[in-house]
Amino acid sequence: MIGSEAHATFRRLIDAAGSFVLATHLNPDGDAVGSEVSLARFLHSRGKALRIVNHDPTPPNLQFVVPPELSLELYRPAEHDAVFAGADLVVLLDNSAPDRLGAMERVIRAAAARVLCIDHHPAREMPWPHRIVDERACATTVIVYELTRAAGFTPDRAAAQALYVGLATDTGFFRFKSTSAHAHEIAAELLRLGADPARTFQELCERNSLAYTRLLGHSLAEVELTGGGVIAVVRIDRGVLERTSASDVDTSEISTALLAMDGVRLAILFRELDAERVKVSLRSKGGIDVHRLAGEFGGGGHRNASGIVMSGTLDGAAREVLARARRLVEAEGSG
Numbered sequence: 001m002i003g004s005e006a007h008a009t010f011r012r013l014i015d016a017a018g019s020f021v022l023a024t025h026l027n028p029d030g031d032a033v034g035s036e037v038s039l040a041r042f043l044h045s046r047g048k049a050l051r052i053v054n055h056d057p058t059p060p061n062l063q064f065v066v067p068p069e070l071s072l073e074l075y076r077p078a079e080h081d082a083v084f085a086g087a088d089l090v091v092l093l094d095n096s097a098p099d100r101l102g103a104m105e106r107v108i109r110a111a112a113a114r115v116l117c118i119d120h121h122p123a124r125e126m127p128w129p130h131r132i133v134d135e136r137a138c139a140t141t142v143i144v145y146e147l148t149r150a151a152g153f154t155p156d157r158a159a160a161q162a163l164y165v166g167l168a169t170d171t172g173f174f175r176f177k178s179t180s181a182h183a184h185e186i187a188a189e190l191l192r193l194g195a196d197p198a199r200t201f202q203e204l205c206e207r208n209s210l211a212y213t214r215l216l217g218h219s220l221a222e223v224e225l226t227g228g229g230v231i232a233v234v235r236i237d238r239g240v241l242e243r244t245s246a247s248d249v250d251t252s253e254i255s256t257a258l259l260a261m262d263g264v265r266l267a268i269l270f271r272e273l274d275a276e277r278v279k280v281s282l283r284s285k286g287g288i289d290v291h292r293l294a295g296e297f298g299g300g301g302h303r304n305a306s307g308i309v310m311s312g313t314l315d316g317a318a319r320e321v322l323a324r325a326r327r328l329v330e331a332e333g334s335g
Ligand SMILES: [Mn+2]
Pocket: 031, 032, 094, 120, 139, 140, 170
């Protein structure tokens, strides 16, 4: 939980500012969008003016979180650089890392003195003077919930739904190790305030495309085990993506199925982005710290879910990452 100093910082900054821009990381997920929407509802209740500007579009399965009066705008330098430059406060949500801002990095760095960062990721570099970061929080929406409630806000139905989506996303529907009693207590309160758990699961998890489903089938059929059966590996090359028409689908959830295998505690998915780049998704259970593993290759994320984009071929990336992963698993097993 965040301390009284963080609450005071939040209140001071919010009270002093009249206009806000909210932003988050590349490829916004449920916690990113949930944090933006819930904080926006709070700021509107205070009569504040705000814009929400993201680098990437809101995925279709998260659009139900966005109430009609809010617009999550897609960053266009010609329009939004002036918005970032003119806002009293820029709130960076669910992201501390400048390199996860994409093309927005330059303009947000330029505004750094007016940036408040609210996040739960461990960060390598944090150039933001105002930050409320709690690595123990299982979602950024938990921090937003605590800050806004302490500031006297009662989430309405839309805010409660948005907060719940962040909590459900980042705890894997209340099953990851980060899931605390506190997370369930907040969830209970959010249900009382109107969040709909059945709809949340349907929207988030039951809108898979045929292409994704076929790619999942391919991945399950081709999975390999290594590291004494602890590491499950899937390689997806461009040919497979074309055959399954899955070039644009999000493959990160395939790891969930891999981790369901008995004995597997680390799932690694290598996906060929083009001839020179490979995306690596890392998921783990228990003590295997994939954030550290990803960090060795310039990637980032959380202890149990991280990602890397590597230059090189699919086989080259797999060789390098798997060599490190096997050593990590051995060290973990003997430690
Ligand atoms: Mn998050």
